[in-house]
Amino acid sequence: MKTSKLAKVASVGLAVSMLSSLAACSGGAGESSETTTIPSQIETSADAEGELGYTYGLNTTFHADQPVTYTMFFSDASWYPMVDTWKTEGIFKEIEARTNVTLDIKSYDSGDYMDNITLDINAGNAAYIIPKIYDDSAFVDCGAIVPISDYVQYMPNYTEFYNTYNLSGDIQTITRANGKYYKLPGMKESNLINYSFVIRKDIWDAAGVDVIALQKDWTWADLLDALIKVKAYMVEQGMCSEDDYIWSDLWCGNESGQGSGGNLLGVMAATYDCNAGWNIGNGMRFDFNQNKFIFSPTTDNYKEFLKTANSFVAAGILDPETFTQDDATATAQYYNGKTAIMSINQGQWANYEQNMTAQLGAGNYENYVITMPIGSTRNSTVDPARLENGVMISQKALDELGEDGFIEMLRFVDWLFYSHEAYDLTKWGIEGVHYTVDSEGNKKLMDGFCCSGLGYGNDEAESMTDIRLKWGYAGGNFWYGGTVAEMSDNLIPPVADYVNRDYTDRDTPPLAPGVAPTADQNEEINLIATPLISNVNAWTLKFVTGQEDIDAQWDTYVQSCNDLNVQGLVDIYGDLYKG
Amino acid sequence: MSIIDNSTGKIHVHNPKNQIKESKGYKIFTVVNTIIMILVSFATLYPFLYLVSQSFSSDQAIFAGHTGLIPEGFNIDTYIYVVTRNPIAPWPDLFPNFRIPEFIVYYMNTIFYTIVGTVLSLFFSSILAYPLSKPNLKVNKVLSPFIIFTMYFGGGLIANYVLVLRLGLKNSMWGFILPMLISTYYVILMRSFFMTIPKDLEEAGEIDGLNKWGVFWYIARPLSTPIIATMTLFYAVMYWNNWFNAKLYLQDKVKWPVAYFLQTIIRGAGSSDPDAQNMTANIKSCAMVLTVLPIICVYPFIQKYYVQGMMLGGVKE
Secondary structure, X not given: OHHHHHHHHHHHHHHHHHHHHHHHHXXXXXXXXXXXXXXXXXXXXXXXXXXXXXXXXXXXXXXXXXXXEEEEEEEEOOOOOOOHHHHHOOHHHHHHHHHOEEEXXXXXXXXXXXXXXXXXXXXXXXXXXXXXXXXXXXXXXXXXXXXXXXXXXXXXXXXHHHHHOOOHHHHHOOOOOOOOOOOEEEEEOOOOOOOEEEEEHHHHHHOOOOHHHHHHHOEHHHHHHHHHHHHHHHXXXXXXXXXXXXXXXXXXXXXOOOOOOHHHHHHHHHOOOOOOHHHOOXXXXXXXXXXXXXXXXXXXXHHHHHHHHHHHHHOOOEOHHHHOOOHHHHHHHHHOOOOOEEEEOOOOHHHHHHHHHHHHOOOOOOEEEEOOOEOOOOEOOOOOOOEEEEEEEEHHHHHHHHHHHHHHHHHHHXXXXXXXXXXXHHHHOOEOOOEEEOOOOOEEEOOOEXXXXXXXXXXXXXXXXXXXXXXXXXXXXOOOOEOXXXXXXXXXXXXXXXXXXXXXXOEOOXXXXXXXXXXXXHHHHHHHHHXXXXXXXXXXXXXXXXXXXXXXXXXXXXXXXXXXXXXXXXXXXXXHOOX | OEEXXXXXXXXXXXXXXXXXOOOHHHHHHHHHHHHHHHHHXXXXXXXXXXXXXXXXXXXXXXXXXXXXXXXXXXXXXXXXXXXXXXXXXXXXXXXXXXXXXXXXXXXXXXXXXXXXXHHHHHHHHHHHHHHHOOOOOOHHHHHHHHHHHHHHOOOOHHHHHHHHHHOOOOOOHHHHHHHHOOOHHHHHHHHHHHHOOOHHHHHHHHHOOOOHHHHHHHHHHHHOHHHHHHHHHHXXXXXXHOOHHHHHHOOOHHHOOHHHHHHHHHHHOOOOOHXXXXXXXXXXXXXXXXXXXXXXXXXXXXXXXXXXXXXXXXXXX
């Protein structure tokens, strides 16, 4: 009897605690229904009268009269790890010298960065400044992050860029259901292409394929024809056998391709106006003809894209192992001349050249980056949204600094992430010490310095000092966006050439309207999308590698997606975007 | 001829005339079995031998795909690079100018964690397991379910994190050791072993004037060498390989164990950043070889405990 009473009391206690925790879970900031629109122009706020205790403004270096310290999370990449010299003589020292602000860095390894800062934020241990945030949805409802849209009027550099380049449409894409946004995104004047393909131009020329004449309007089928000719030549010359593949790609395997075909399928699908590979997301894409969101992986465009991707495998050009192998396998084959085409991004040119010179000898090869072939559209493969990862500000900063101190810190953040001066500092180092600017505004690293991150490789004796490894300049925590001139100021001629070709010869895809799901809708989207996208990726790889016939199995594939509730996803987006 | 088995005291009588002749089928089975075992062993060993070979090969040979079981372009440049790169100050507050290469610092940390952690784990696990092995101790009826409960349910990541944070252990070397100080599973193994110690011996000790602690320390502990040796190995391997606690609780790099460092560089090499592509394949293999080397050196001598360990205390007579 005694025990049963105890059990009853315990049950009631448990039920109460469960109910109260349920109540605590509901009703976050994202659930609010009050909606504001994102203004097309932001007006900066005038300061209250009196001494501010710091200087700031457009084209003015932020400087605090008294030394201040702000905590900041930092994503530390193991391939250029933060070392003491960054603080004692490098980037943080220089920031302090110019602004009188000491950054108290809480660094985490980049691979664990999101896990660790999520733990810290949820445990009430957040830093004031939280950079390198791609997806802020996990933090929006916890109340630990400031809705920064309430404060951007205090940030002159941010508002100047926003107003000049009309970024309200872009900002709408990160705005939440309550009409606020929580992340200060990296903003770009325009997007530039990053990923394309490098080819062995010397082999292509010898095979009689004039890529320069072909590429302006070429399609994927034209690329395939060209590669078939190149392979025939390579077989004839004994460079490979008929059974060998001459395209083994990187960033597609299990390691970096995330089991989805990574970069290759991502860029190829983008030319067919659909999502795949790295860019698959939850599969939803805006259809401008129908004026609604559709599930892209079951469209006719997607089927056409699959046939194109499969045609390269079927013709014996693209190695099907591309989708499972390590990146090193792909690079090894390209470096030693077994393959004639491979993916590249803006930062890799110097690296490829350095390795190929070691492997084949200088002058024994010629690399060239091709213009992306055309799919069902002439769209460039760049993402139309001109936003990059961004910075969140913790509520803790507002609580501990008070509103005035908080605004002072925001103005420092504004200088550090949005001023042209800080952009040059964080990317290039100190003018006259690490780099020079000529009369036409071109920047160049000074003798004795290199930086792989900017595309400036070291010499063979490795005698140069890398400004990123030694002092932390050109790191990924700063300089997210900028003007076209700023973003391309480090591009070496062959890279600048393909970036310019893409800019002039291809169309920029239109920007999809922003949707702002609530936390519940986000959770529902994730619940549907996780198994659905796994299914899409698995089928996609089977179709591309020829394990399944696209025409014969297409209906089965579409049905398998429908069984995983595609309609549920479409309905949620239908609720979010009414046209 | 007779042989006395020291462990059981039984006498085995060996008469050559009684030897059973091996059948043809048995001989074939032995040969096939041996071949299969050699193949399985090779398949298991091959990746590691490949890694060792790669770590001594030149970059060019690796890029050319020429690495096999024999290194091509033999060199130890990458080993030198790995163990000398990026000097850091292990005690920045005491000796800011004293710097040693980061790999050495991480290695020393791992050795520290392994030795200190193992000693403390053994001590606390055995003083917990010993009383639990006493069926007449009434408190065990309450205590045992609580201990076993933790094998199946935990507070969760955030709760543990907040606990470590509030205890002030975040970013402290104790933050690495204390959260895994006692493994419930190992405690249960030890308890089962302690149960096999004859009660009479302990009572004899008490009659001779030993208190409970004395009985544990002077009688139970010396009789428990097999389980202590096994647990030493289990705990030592656990501390040597652990990186997760470092990921959660050690923000300050100078406190990292080598396993976490290894994890970060292997993962980093998958990035598309040019500097990540420069972290060549043999940097990964060198770091891996250096990390597993001590375990490989020690393992042949203690592997019998590893096998026996799982059986210890499993059977009560």
